[in-house]
Amino acid sequence: MIFGLLRQRRFAPLFWCQFFSAFNDNFVRNMLAMLVLFRLGAAEAGPLVTLAVAIFILPSLVLSGLGGELADAHDKATVTKYLKVAELGVQAMAAIGFWYGSLPLLFAALFGLGTIAALFGPIKYGILPDLLSLEELTAGNALIEAATFLAILLGLTFGGFAAAHGRDPETIALQLLAIATACFVTSLFIPSTGAADPHLTIHRNPFVSTRALLVVLRASPKLWLGGLAISWFWVNAAVAVSLVPTIIRHKLGGGLDVETAITALFALGIGLGSIFAALLAHGRPPLRFVAPAAFGMAIFLIDLGFATLSLPATEETINLVDFLGQGLGLRLAFDVIALALSGGLFVVPLFAMIQANAEKALRARAIGGVNVVTALMIIGATLSASLLQSPLIGLSASLVLILFGVATLGVGGVMAARLRRRRAEQASLENSDGPIESRPIL
Numbered sequence: 001m002i003f004g005l006l007r008q009r010r011f012a013p014l015f016w017c018q019f020f021s022a023f024n025d026n027f028v029r030n031m032l033a034m035l036v037l038f039r040l041g042a043a044e045a046g047p048l049v050t051l052a053v054a055i056f057i058l059p060s061l062v063l064s065g066l067g068g069e070l071a072d073a074h075d076k077a078t079v080t081k082y083l084k085v086a087e088l089g090v091q092a093m094a095a096i097g098f099w100y101g102s103l104p105l106l107f108a109a110l111f112g113l114g115t116i117a118a119l120f121g122p123i124k125y126g127i128l129p130d131l132l133s134l135e136e137l138t139a140g141n142a143l144i145e146a147a148t149f150l151a152i153l154l155g156l157t158f159g160g161f162a163a164a165h166g167r168d169p170e171t172i173a174l175q176l177l178a179i180a181t182a183c184f185v186t187s188l189f190i191p192s193t194g195a196a197d198p199h200l201t202i203h204r205n206p207f208v209s210t211r212a213l214l215v216v217l218r219a220s221p222k223l224w225l226g227g228l229a230i231s232w233f234w235v236n237a238a239v240a241v242s243l244v245p246t247i248i249r250h251k252l253g254g255g256l257d258v259e260t261a262i263t264a265l266f267a268l269g270i271g272l273g274s275i276f277a278a279l280l281a282h283g284r285p286p287l288r289f290v291a292p293a294a295f296g297m298a299i300f301l302i303d304l305g306f307a308t309l310s311l312p313a314t315e316e317t318i319n320l321v322d323f324l325g326q327g328l329g330l331r332l333a334f335d336v337i338a339l340a341l342s343g344g345l346f347v348v349p350l351f352a353m354i355q356a357n358a359e360k361a362l363r364a365r366a367i368g369g370v371n372v373v374t375a376l377m378i379i380g381a382t383l384s385a386s387l388l389q390s391p392l393i394g395l396s397a398s399l400v401l402i403l404f405g406v407a408t409l410g411v412g413g414v415m416a417a418r419l420r421r422r423r424a425e426q427a428s429l430e431n432s433d434g435p436i437e438s439r440p441i442l
Contacts, residue, residue, distance in 0.1 A: 002139045002278045010131045011140060013189035017080065018124050019147040020183035024087070025113050026155025027179065028094050029056060031172075032106045055111050059118040061375040065209030066202070067119035068126075068368025072361060073200040076127040077190040080120065084184040087116050091180035095173035121371045126364030129355045130193040138285050138352045142278035145348055146271035153267035157260060197361040210372055216362050217369030225418060226354045227370040229290070232411050233347040234374045235381040236297055239404050240339060241266060243385065243397045244304060248323075248332065251311040251398075257320040262336055269337040273344020280345075285352035289345055291419060294412030296342030300335045301405030307331055309398040 005011045032052050070079050090112035097105030124144065132140045203209035218224050245262050248254040254262075273293075280286040307328060323329040358366040381404075388395045388403070395403075 002142065002275065005132075005136065005139060005143060009189070010191050011143075013186050013191075014124065014127065014131065015143055015147055017084070017183055017186040017190065018144055019151045020179055020186060021084075021087070021117065021120065022148045022151035023155040024091065024176075024179045024183060025056070025117055026152045027159040028091075028106070028110055028113060028176070029053075030156045030159030031098065032103070032110060052107065052110060055107060056114040056117075057375055057378065059111070059114040060121065060371055061379070062206050062210065063115060063118040064121060064368040064371040064375070065211070065213045065365075066206050067371075068122040068213050068365035069200060069202050069209050070119065071123045071126050071364030071368075072195070072197045073202055074195050074198075075192050076123045076130070076364070077187075077192045080123055080187045080190055081184075083116050083120050083123075084180075084187040087113070088177075088180045088184055090116065091176050095176040098172050098176070099169040118371070122364040122368040125351060125355060125367045126196075127190075127193060129360070129363065131191060134284070134356060135281075137355060138281035138348060139278040141348045141351045141355075142274035142344075145274040145344060145351075149267040149270040153264055156263065196363060200361075213365040213369040214372060216365050217373070220357070220366075222357060223354055223366055223369075225414075226350045226357075227366075227373050229294075229411065229415060230347055230350050230354075230370055231374040231377040232408070233297075233343050233350075235377050236301065236339075236404060236408060237266075237270075237343060238378050239381055239385055239401070240301065240304075240336070242382075243401055244332075244336060247304075247308050247397050247401075250313050251308050252323065252329070252332075253314045253316040253318045254323055255317045255319055258318070258323045261320050261323075262333070265333055265337045266340045269340025270344045272337075273341035273346075274348045275344075276341070277345045277348040281349075281352075285349040285356065287349050287353060287419060290349055291412050291416035293342045293346035294408055294415055297339055297346060298405045298408035298412060300339035300342065301408060302402050304332065304335045304339070305398045305400075305402035305405060307335070309396065309402070311398075 006015060029052060090109050093105055093112065094109035096102070097109055125141075128140050128144070129137060203212060217227055241263065245254070245259040248258060248262060252258075277286060277289070280289060324333065354366060354370065355363065385400050385404075387393060388400050389397060
């Protein structure tokens with residue numbers, strides 16, 4: 001049933017639209033990072049690369065509320081088409097920026113792509129329950145999650161390759177426009193679902209809309225807890241993807257091929273974990289695996305930290321074959337893929353749970369609220385990790401991984417306690433012959 005959805009007219013267009021969108025975002029972002037690196041050098045490029053990440057994330061913080069309101073007030077398929085038309089224009093700007101080697105144009109294009117991603121986020125997850133049955137919901141989320149991380153991997157790889165190997169600007173510009181065109185064409189085939197709340201008032205002030213959707217999310221304890229848990233997954237992903245390659249480069253001498261392989265293993269692990277969650281679903285989000293998956297993320301984060309904690313820095317560089325030829329390299333590779341697999345198994349059931357429990361009229365706003373919380377927590381975690389590694393505190397990157405792993409143990413404990421309480425409530429209802437809620441909740 002899982003991969004059979006890819007042949008379904010009601011699901012396949014959304015899958016490919018999301019794949020091309022994620023590929024496009026990361027292609028441009030990494031191409032910009034590489035151009036900055038080659039033009040300014042490693043010493044001066046750091047702040048601008050960090051700025052690129054901030055420029056892409058900022059719209060999610062400010063505009064997810066507006067995206068949720070637009071998605072609930074209008075037909076989600078129609079809104080998607082308009083967004084992908086706008087993406088054609090933004091991608092043309094990126095193509096011109098690459099053609100002339102203009103960093104300001106590329107930064108502007110990156111902000112435009114971040115804006116479109118922020119507005120599209122509540123749609124892609126909010127529309128799934130309209131297109132799929134409850135029994136198919138976990139599988140649909142698994143495929144969307146797997147497509148996203150595969151597209152991220154390919155976008156980062158090809159974006160860096162395009163900038164690093166001096167390819168013809170004409171070729172790159174055509175590729176950029178081809179990707180945006182593919183994204184737009186697939187959006188044309190997403191089925192119309194109608195407006196969930198056609199009388200909803202759209203707030204013109206994005207800060208008001210953001211506050212309103214956070215109120216919506218906080219109004220339901222199970223949605224709020226699920227949103228916080230999803231955000232913690234993205235925190236772990238951001239911390240691992242930024243720190244683990246750095247540790248491997250500085251302490252083991254891993255070259256570019258090693259860093260690329262680590263990123264690929266992470267993407268592969270997320271995809272496998274997502275598909276595994278769908279296989280375990282049996283028609284309902286497999287929430288019983290959420291707490292064990294959190295403990296899995298914690299264990300492998302901690303092991304990544306301890307495995308590299310006492311290693312000295314090295315000036316040597318090793319290739320992928322040499323890296324995997326040593327026991328420590330294999331241990332780190334296993335930890336990365338197991339961490340990511342646990343993450344996929346953790347986040348997919350939670351997304352399905354939120355979609356199944358949110359009222360249809362405000363489902364996209366609930367997803368938008370999760371996106372805002374995620375952006376806030378990623379920013380907070382990134383700043384915290386930087387502060388912990390600053391001269392003021394002076395912790396190593398390995399120790400920071402251990403601290404985030406310990407914090408994830410706490411998240412797993414909270415989820416386990418909440419699920420035990422829910423099972424006890426369901427058992428009480430069964431014993432009293434009362435109605436049992438059919439929808440999966442925390």
